[in-house]
Amino acid sequence: MANISLRPVVESDRDQLREWRNLPHVRKFMFTDHVIGPEEHAAWFAKALTRDDAKYWIIEVDGQGVGMASVIRIDRANQHCSWGFYIAEQSATGKGVGTFVDQWIIRYVFDTLGLNKLHGEVIGDNPIMRIHEKLGMRRDGCLRQHIFRDGKFLDLHMVSILRDDWENWLAETEMSQQFWEQYDREIAEIRAKMGPRSTSGFDTADLDGQ
Secondary structure (H helix, E strand, O other), X not given: OOOEEEEEOOHHHHHHHHHHHOOXXXXXXXXXXXXXXXXXXXXXXXXXXXXXXXXXXXXXXXXXXXXXXXXXXXXXXXXXXXXXXXXXXXXXXXXXXXXXHHHHHXXXXXXXXXXXXXXXXXXXXXXXXXXXXXXXXXXXXXXXXXXXXXXXXXXEEEEEEEHHHHHHHHHHHOOOHHHHHHHHHHHHHHHHHHOOOOXXXXXXXXXXXX
């Protein structure tokens, strides 16, 4: 079984993050899909490391970086935040990284930050949506034909999970062997559809620029 973990982003990660972010299979799931230049990335990175309303992590599998996760726009007054992640390295495919990151972020937001709501957006018919829904996330709405990409319009789906949703999900599924067997089957189907490429979770790994 792979050893999956998250660690804070540090200065030495700057160039690697730009390389990952510019990969075609990562860019296609972002609001902005242009190739990011060194100056643009440097400006974003400098801001990212000093933000009070955001946290950034490198996703590691067996000690090797494979992608990035973020919690952004942390609103302590209203007790909610946004988030996203991407898995850039194909070596991480099929190891349950997306599911691990989903649960890790949810627990961090509710248990560590003490917030009430985690929300995000998913572009088009990204099959990763099924994973999020299996973990208790709900679709709040849809902005129809909101993104124009590769000559066609794509919907933008609004999704979220509340603290109560998560606690109820845990109570219903933690001891259910049948649930986890079905979950494993559905995840295998999703991976088969996505093929041997890296995947993104919520499409907006950073709603404020990258």
